[in-house]
Amino acid sequence: MRMKTQSERVSRRxxxxxxxxxxxxxxxxxxxxxxxxxxxxxxxxxxxxxxAAGEAAPAAAASQYKEAPMLAEMVNAGSLPxxxxxxxxxxxxxxxxxxxxxxxxxxxxxxxxxGDAGTITNRLSYENLLRWNEDGSGVVANIVESYEVNDxxxxxxxxxxxxxxxxxxxxFTADDYMFWHDDVLLNTDLTPSIPxxxxxxxxxxxxxxxKVDDFTINFKFENSYxxxxxxxxxxxxxxxxxYPKHYLTQFHPxxxxxxxxxxxxxxxxxxxxxxxxxQKRNWQNPEQPHIWAWVPTRVPPDVxxxxxxxxxxxxxDTEGNQLPxxxxxxxxxxxxxxxxxxxxxxxxxxxxxxxILWQNYPLFIENMEQGEYRVMRWALAEGSNCLxxxxxxxxxxxxxxxxxxxDFRIALSVGINRSQIAExxxxxxGTGRQATVIKESPYYKEENAIRYAEFDPAQAxxxxxxxxxxxxxxxxxxxxxDGTPLSISIEYAPIFGPWRDAVxxxxxxxxxxxxxxIPKEEDRTLFSQRGTAGEEMDMGxxxxxxxxxxxxxxxxxxxxRGGTPPSxxxxxxxxxxxxxxxxxxxxxxxxxxxxxxxxxxGASPDALPALAQQFFDNASExxxxxxxxxxxxxxxxxxxxFRNVPENAVSDWLQQTPGxxxxxxxxxxxx
Amino acid sequence: MTIYxxxxxxxxxxxxxxxxxxxxxxxxxPPGDFLTSYVAQLRQEGDIIDESQLESLRVRxxxxxxxxxxxxxxxxxxxxxxxxxxxxxxxxxxxxLIWERLGLTMIxxxxxxxxxxxxxxxxxxxxxxxxxxxxxYTMTAFSFIGLGTPGFMLxxxxxxxxxxxxxxxxxxxFSEEYINxxxxxxxxxxxxxxxxxxxxxxAVNGTAGNIRITRAxxxxxxxxxxxxxxxxxxxxxxxxxxKYPVRVAxxxxxxxxxxxxxxxxxxxxxxxxxxSLQTTGPMLLRALTTQDMYLAGSFILxxxxxxxxxxxxxxxxxxxxxxxxxxx
Numbered sequence: 001m002r003m004k005t006q007s008e009r010v011s012r013r014x015x016x017x018x019x020x021x022x023x024x025x026x027x028x029x030x031x032x033x034x035x036x037x038x039x040x041x042x043x044x045x046x047x048x049x050x051x052a053a054g055e056a057a058p059a060a061a062a063s064q065y066k067e068a069p070m071l072a073e074m075v076n077a078g079s080l081p082x083x084x085x086x087x088x089x090x091x092x093x094x095x096x097x098x099x100x101x102x103x104x105x106x107x108x109x110x111x112x113x114x115g116d117a118g119t120i121t122n123r124l125s126y127e128n129l130l131r132w133n134e135d136g137s138g139v140v141a142n143i144v145e146s147y148e149v150n151d152x153x154x155x156x157x158x159x160x161x162x163x164x165x166x167x168x169x170x171x172f173t174a175d176d177y178m179f180w181h182d183d184v185l186l187n188t189d190l191t192p193s194i195p196x197x198x199x200x201x202x203x204x205x206x207x208x209x210x211k212v213d214d215f216t217i218n219f220k221f222e223n224s225y226x227x228x229x230x231x232x233x234x235x236x237x238x239x240x241x242x243y244p245k246h247y248l249t250q251f252h253p254x255x256x257x258x259x260x261x262x263x264x265x266x267x268x269x270x271x272x273x274x275x276x277x278x279q280k281r282n283w284q285n286p287e288q289p290h291i292w293a294w295v296p297t298r299v300p301p302d303v304x305x306x307x308x309x310x311x312x313x314x315x316x317d318t319e320g321n322q323l324p325x326x327x328x329x330x331x332x333x334x335x336x337x338x339x340x341x342x343x344x345x346x347x348x349x350x351x352x353x354x355x356i357l358w359q360n361y362p363l364f365i366e367n368m369e370q371g372e373y374r375v376m377r378w379a380l381a382e383g384s385n386c387l388x389x390x391x392x393x394x395x396x397x398x399x400x401x402x403x404x405x406x407d408f409r410i411a412l413s414v415g416i417n418r419s420q421i422a423e424x425x426x427x428x429x430g431t432g433r434q435a436t437v438i439k440e441s442p443y444y445k446e447e448n449a450i451r452y453a454e455f456d457p458a459q460a461x462x463x464x465x466x467x468x469x470x471x472x473x474x475x476x477x478x479x480x481x482d483g484t485p486l487s488i489s490i491e492y493a494p495i496f497g498p499w500r501d502a503v504x505x506x507x508x509x510x511x512x513x514x515x516x517x518i519p520k521e522e523d524r525t526l527f528s529q530r531g532t533a534g535e536e537m538d539m540g541x542x543x544x545x546x547x548x549x550x551x552x553x554x555x556x557x558x559x560x561r562g563g564t565p566p567s568x569x570x571x572x573x574x575x576x577x578x579x580x581x582x583x584x585x586x587x588x589x590x591x592x593x594x595x596x597x598x599x600x601x602g603a604s605p606d607a608l609p610a611l612a613q614q615f616f617d618n619a620s621e622x623x624x625x626x627x628x629x630x631x632x633x634x635x636x637x638x639x640x641x642f643r644n645v646p647e648n649a650v651s652d653w654l655q656q657t658p659g660x661x662x663x664x665x666x667x668x669x670x671x
Numbered sequence: 672m673t674i675y676x677x678x679x680x681x682x683x684x685x686x687x688x689x690x691x692x693x694x695x696x697x698x699x700x701p702p703g704d705f706l707t708s709y710v711a712q713l714r715q716e717g718d719i720i721d722e723s724q725l726e727s728l729r730v731r732x733x734x735x736x737x738x739x740x741x742x743x744x745x746x747x748x749x750x751x752x753x754x755x756x757x758x759x760x761x762x763x764x765x766x767x768l769i770w771e772r773l774g775l776t777m778i779x780x781x782x783x784x785x786x787x788x789x790x791x792x793x794x795x796x797x798x799x800x801x802x803x804x805x806x807x808y809t810m811t812a813f814s815f816i817g818l819g820t821p822g823f824m825l826x827x828x829x830x831x832x833x834x835x836x837x838x839x840x841x842x843x844x845f846s847e848e849y850i851n852x853x854x855x856x857x858x859x860x861x862x863x864x865x866x867x868x869x870x871x872x873x874a875v876n877g878t879a880g881n882i883r884i885t886r887a888x889x890x891x892x893x894x895x896x897x898x899x900x901x902x903x904x905x906x907x908x909x910x911x912x913x914k915y916p917v918r919v920a921x922x923x924x925x926x927x928x929x930x931x932x933x934x935x936x937x938x939x940x941x942x943x944x945x946x947s948l949q950t951t952g953p954m955l956l957r958a959l960t961t962q963d964m965y966l967a968g969s970f971i972l973x974x975x976x977x978x979x980x981x982x983x984x985x986x987x988x989x990x991x992x993x994x995x996x997x998x999x
Contacts, residue, residue, distance in 0.1 A: 113712070113957065114761050122718070192730050195723035236721045269754050269764050271733075271744070278731040284762040300761050301768050303949070335944050335953055354716050495715065524711055525702040545717060564714070653717045 065091070065320045068103040070327060071311050080311055081169070083322055088161035090145050091322075092315045094662050097644040100317055101325035101667030107642075108350045110340040111331040114300035119354065120307050121242070121283045122235055124329065125292035126659025129158055129241060130233040134646075134662075136548045136655055137442050139233045143241055143291070143314075153226040153604045156219040157212070165312035166289035170246045174211045179245035181209040183254050189274040197231040197552070201601035224602035227551060234552050234654050243281065244289045251277045293324040293664040305331040315664055325644075325667035344637040347371030351645055351666065353378065353636035353658065358429050359498075361635055372640050377633035381652035383547035383556065384435050384627035385426070385497040388412075388490070388506075389540045392559050392624075393571040393584065398480050399488070399538060402467075404587070406623065411463040413452040413626045415513040416506055420455075422629045425501035435556065435627030436620050437547045440650045443613055448620035453627070460513040469514075478514040487516045491566075492541035493524040499541055502628060527564070534567025542566060544627065548652045551600060551612055557619035558593045559586070568624065593618050641669040676987070683979045687972075694971040695742050698964045704734050705759045705962045712961070732759050745965055749972075756965030760958065765969045768954065775844060776950040780939060783870045784931060787877035788924065795885025796917055799893065810882060817879025823941035825872050830946065833868075843947055844869075869946055873939045884923050892916035918992060925988040932981035933974045 067075070067083040074080040111117040131142040141147055143164075148157040164172040184190050185198070185206070194206045202223040210218040219228065231237055249255035251264065253273055265276045281288060284299045291314065294307035308328045315323045332348075334340055340355040345367045353376075356364075364375045390403040390412075402408045418432025436448040464478060469486070471479040480486045490507065492499045500521065507517040517539075522530075530537050542565035544556045555562060559569025567573075569590065574583030576594045586594070596618065600611050619625075634651035644666050651657040706728055710720055720728075729735050733744070748754040755765035798807045849861045892898065893916055901911050940952030947953075951970070958967035990996050 113961075115709070115712075119718075189730070191723065191727055193723045193726045195721055197721070235719070236724075239724075269752075269757065275731050275757075278728075279757075279762060282762060301763060301771060334947060335957070339947065495711075525707065528707075529702065651717075653719055 065316055065322055067311075067322045068309065068325075068327065070104075071309075071322075074311070085163075086165060086169075086312045087316065087322060088164040088314050090161055092142065092145075092161075094315050094317055094323060094665050096317055096665050097646045097661070099643065100319050100321065101644055101665060102670055103321075103325055103327070103667075104670060105326050105668035106350075107326045107329045107666070107668070108348065109329060109331045109352050110343050110349055110355065111305065111333045112335070112337055112340055112355055114305075114333055116354075117296075117300070117305040117307075117331040117333070118283055120292065120294065120296060120329070122238055123354075123656050123659050124307075124663055125290070125294070126238070126656040127241055127291050128233055128238045130229060132233050132549065132655045132660055134649070134660055136440065136650060136652070136660075139229050142233075149226070149229065149605065151604070153224040153228070153602065154221050156228060156232075158217050158219070160215040160217070161314060162215050164291070164314050166244050166246075166291060167295045167310040167312055168244075168247070168289040169312060170244065170289065172244075172291060173214045174217045175214070176243055176245045177209055177217050177240065178211050179248070180240045180243040183252055184243060187254075187274075189272070190277065195236060197228075197234070197236045201225050201227070201598065224604070226603040226605055226608055227601045229605060230549070230552055235656060236552075238656075242290055247287070247289055248277070248281055251280050294326075294329050297328075300333065303331075303333045305333065313664065317665060324664035344373075345371060347373055347639070349373075349637055349639075350668065351636070351638045351642045353634050353651060356635050356637055358633055358635045359427070361429070364635065364637060371637075373637050374640060376636045376638055376645065376647065378636060378649045378651045378657070379438060379440055380545070380632045380634045381438050381440075381548040381650050381655075382543060382545045382630050382632055383437055384433065384544040384625075384630045385430065385632055386421075386499050386502045386541055386628045387435055387544040387556060387565075388626040388628070389542060389566050389568045390624075390626070391534065391537055391539065391567065392569045393534060393567070394538065395535045396538075398482070398484070399486075402480075402486075405467055407463045407467050409623045409626065410452050411460040411513065412510070412515065413623060414454060414456040414463075415460040415510050415515065416626070416628060417455040417509045418453060418628055420509070421502050421505050425498040425505060426629050426632065430629045430632040433627055433630045434620065434623075435544055435625040437550060437616055438631065438650070441548050441550075442609070443616045445617070445620075448617065451620055452623060455509070457509075457512045464513060464515075472514055475516075476514055477511075477516040485516070487518060488538045489518045489520045490539050490541060491520045491522060491527060491530065491537050493522055493527040495524060496543040496545075497632075503541060506628070524564075527566070529563075531566030532561075532563035534561060534570030537566055540566030544625070544630070546652055546654050547630075548650050549654060551608075551615075552654060554597065554615070554619075556625055557616065558597070559590055559624055589618070589622055593622070639668075643667055643669055672990075676983070679983050679986070683983070686979055687975060690975040691746060691968070691972050692742065694975070695745070695964070695968045696738065698959070698962065698967050698971075699738055701962065703962065705732065705964065706734060708961045709759075732757075741964070745968065749969075755969040758958070758963055758966040760961050760963040760966065765966050768966065769951065769969060769973065772949060772951045772954060775948070776939075776952070779866060779869055779873065779948070779950065780934065782866075783873040783877065783939075786870065786874045787881055790874070791878045791881030792885055792917075792921070795882045795920075796889060796912065798882065798886040799889035799920075800912060802890065811886075814879040814882040817875050818883070820875075821941070822872055822876050822939065823945045825875060826869075826942045826945040829868060829872060844949055869939065869942055869948055872942055872946075881924070885920055888920035888923065889916055892919050922989065922993055925992055926985050928981050928985035928988060930978065930981065932977040932984075 063082060063084050065083045065087055071080060071083070075082050080086070127143060129143045130139050130147065132138075133140045143160065144158045145161050146159045149155070160172070160174060166172050185194070198207050199205065200207065200221045200223055205222060208220045210220060212218055221228065251261065251273065253261055261273050265271070265273050268276050268279065270276045270279070279285060283296050286296050286299055289295070290310065293310055293313050293315070295310050296305065296307045298304070298306035306328055309324055309326070313323055317323060332343070334343065337355045337357065341357055341360050343349055344352065344356055345360075345363060347370070361375070368375060390409065392400060392403055394400040394403070413434070422428065422430050422432050432453060433449045434451050434453040436445075437443050439449070468481045469478040471483060473479055473485065478486055490503050492503055494500050500519070503519040507519055510517050527540070531540055546553070547556075550557065555565055559572050561567045561570040561573035569586065571584035572586035572590055575585055576583075593615070596611065596615050600608065600615060603611050634657075638645050646661050649657065649661050706725055710725065713720060733741060745756050748756060753766070755769070757763070758765050758768055761768055794810055798810050801807050844862055844865050845858065846861050846865075849858045852858050895916070898911065898916055901915060902908070939950065940956055942948075943950045943952040944956065955967065955970045957963070958970060
């Protein structure tokens with residue numbers, strides 16, 4: 001056997017190469033071969049230079065990769081295979097933000113309520129087949145080492161990493177995906193309705209997964225579905241990589257005989273096998289293996305909740321250190337968000353953005369030194385925190401027709417004093433802007449953000465006069481053209497921001513242009529019901545978030561039947577969904593936007609950007625929604641010794657923030 | 672007496688059935704269900720669950736079924752198998768959750784109840800027998816302050832003072848290093864270090880109230896002829912007071928045992944929330960707000976059972992203690 005000692009320098013160069021190849025392979029997705037797979041095979045044969053004296057643990061000395069001391073001990077004790085065998089042949093290489101980290105330490109966080117530590121399933125383990133890159137400009141390979149799309153975007157070939165493992169050491173292969181497809185997705189007890197991301201964009205039939213070999217699978221659709229790549233990188237599809245077949249088959253009737261399964265179900269206190277299955281495939285079941293960086297080992301009702309490092313995690317840093325750096329994550333469970341903020345101020349949280357409120361920013365700054373933390377401001381992907389949703393399918397035809405008049409919408413928009421709202425309601429955080437994507441988005445255009453966003457009561461009055469709303473009542477409010485009173489009630493459930501103040505200021509500034517608006521605060525559930533019905537809500541308020549790469553669910557870019565967000569074009573959307581059989585035919589510009597969205601769903605990766613740009617421009621020009629204040633920060637608390645957290649990042653659900661910042665390379669400086 | 676008790680126990684059965692139905696229905700009255708509140712909580716932090724996932728959760732939890740089917744399954748589970756159902760929020764059987772927390776809650780509530788009686792009764796007796804003395808005024812002033820200050824407020828003040836002046840973190844029942852530790856002597860000592868704070872806070876309110884009750888009742892009794900008679904016959908003053916009027920004055924304590932038992936479980940909720948104690952109160956509160964119906968329903972059923980049993984006990988105790996009460 002050949003001796004495999006090697007220097008730090010050589011391995012680092014190789015890994016830089018390797019990472020370059022890996023990302024190149026992701027970019028050249030259409031290219032058939034996977035050159036990256038060959039690189040690591042060459043690595044052990046590299047000539048030996050000066051061995052790094054005494055730096056690596058004995059077990060790691062003969063190894064291509066390095067590992068955490070706690071794992072090296074287990075390897076020495078024989079309770080764990082060596083790191084080279086645990087990692088796939090071609091691990092994913094993660095660049096570090098600041099420096100190569102130190103192993104060890106616990107990441108202290110706070111969860112609000114027992115289920116909240118469930119962020120381990122998504123935001124803290126963004127382990128999808130593909131994922132968004134750090135800045136949201138594109139989709140890259142993650143679990144897969146490479147992927148291909150055929151020319152008409154109907155077949156998506158995924159090349160899994162050979163030698164990848166579940167956290168219990170079992171191989172992670174195509175069979176796990178086949179199990180999800182055949183036995184979970186197509187089982188009507190487990191999946192009563194097919195998720196929309198897996199449906200064909202035209203026929204709405206479910207897609208198909210085919211196993212090509214142990215490490216290759218094909219996703220197939222009847223029609224072009226270029227947007228599927230973004231679906232695979234998004235949160236909805238993340239769970240398909242969390243179905244360990246070898247573990248879950250013991251709770252599935254296709255693999256386990258009826259009597260045994262009935263016994264297991266009854267023992268666990270359930271009536272049906274799928275309830276047992278649901279409980280077993282759950283982050284709150286510490287027995288279930290995962291592929292995440294940390295796997296839950298202590299779950300509610302035990303607190304604190306703990307997740308510990310996965311010795312088989314498939315990612316390494318640029319110097320070949322197996323990730324994650326941190327040994328474990330610990331969540332203290334508190335009753336409400338205020339307590340979480342207090343703990344942050346006291347310096348009891350290592351790094352957290354969730355539940356940290358920008359309203360407390362001054363408090364955080366004040367206690368920064370004492371609490372030994374720094375305060376970070378990531379960008380929230382909110383195009384507008386408080387977005388006005390006019391109802392284009394209102395049962396009140398007078399109001400409906402006014403909303404459908406673009407000049408009326410423009411007048412309402414320029415009649416809002418946005419800088420005042422930003423200054424007073426948002427305490428100077430955020431800026432007044434129109435409803436469009438955020439400035440970090442690849443589809444951002446400044447003209448879209450400032451369109452009709454300048455406070456100009458004179459222009460508003462002129463426009464309103466122009467559409468015939470010239471008569472006023474004795475209080476100075478405009479009457480409808482037929483002489484009846486005009487009044488718009490703005491409904492909201494104050495959930496995501498200082499909406500009570502913002503709506504009050506909107507109604508105040510509309511008074512100047514003679515528009516009577518009445519704030520109407522209601523309970524969230526009621527709001528959601530009224531929003532779904534979409535008949536009698538004049539104008540609703542909801543958040544316009546997910547605005548970095550919002551193509552998957554672009555509900556704030558055309559009139560739509562919602563709930564939360566409230567419906568703006570319920571009947572129009574019904575018409576579109578039923579291909580004209582139900583609802584009401586929308587005007588041309590809306591039909592065009594719906595048609596454009598159909599094109600986007602099918603578009604090949606090359607054709608997508610231009611279509612998407614057109615889509616967002618259209619939305620902005622039509623002003624279907626009126627934006628107020630956006631560009632708010634996502635404030636986070638990070639301890640001074642907690643490193644590799646980027647200063648700038650976008651916080652978004654589609655990007656699974658902080659998952660998109662590679663939490664596995666966060667570390668704690670011990671000294 | 673035996674017949675009386677048996678009759679009362681039989682009455683309890685329909686009462687409990689009615690309570691269990693009512694509470695189960697009331698929990699479900701607000702619009703939406705556990706999943707809508709779950710989705711709303713996630714959405715607060717920007718997390719979104721897609722429709723298909725919700726659909727499968729709805730099937731898994733049996734939320735689509737009518738209320739009476741859900742109730743039937745739940746109640747038959749309790750009676751036939753001792754199975755209280757599953758908590759959706761905690762992903763655990765309800766029985767595992769409730770019993771775990773019940774112990775700690777009982778310790779805090781019971782000890783503070785006893786502490787408050789031991790302090791309140793002597794002070795109340797003193798205040799009544801030395802009415803309008805300086806000490807009576809002082810005690811009266813203190814007890815009014817105690818009555819007027821809500822427990823959670825007191826908890827906040829204590830938290831603030833201890834944290835600021837002594838740098839002590841008194842939240843929770845254990846220090847960081849003992850939360851995960853198995854039970855041993857060191858952990859018990861650690862718990863005792865923490866438990867006095869909630870105990871004292873809870874006891875303050877009870878004590879203040881009990882002082883007033885004892886004082887008022889005893890004052891009523893002191894002027895009654897039987898006291899005069901006893902005194903005229905030359906009974907020693909201290910023996911006289913403790914043996915006759917005090918016994919009568921304590922009636923309210925026995926007649927409220929019914930509520931005390933239930934408040935052992937649900938009591939001190941606000942204080943527990945403020946001090947983040949691992950007791951049943953915050954769990955019940957959370958179960959109600961998240962519409963985790965089996966957990967909330969089980970709690971309420973448990974509380975009702977305790978109240979009903981408590982009322983029975985208090986009736987029996989009263990009969991034993993108060994010579995004026997006759998069973999008919």
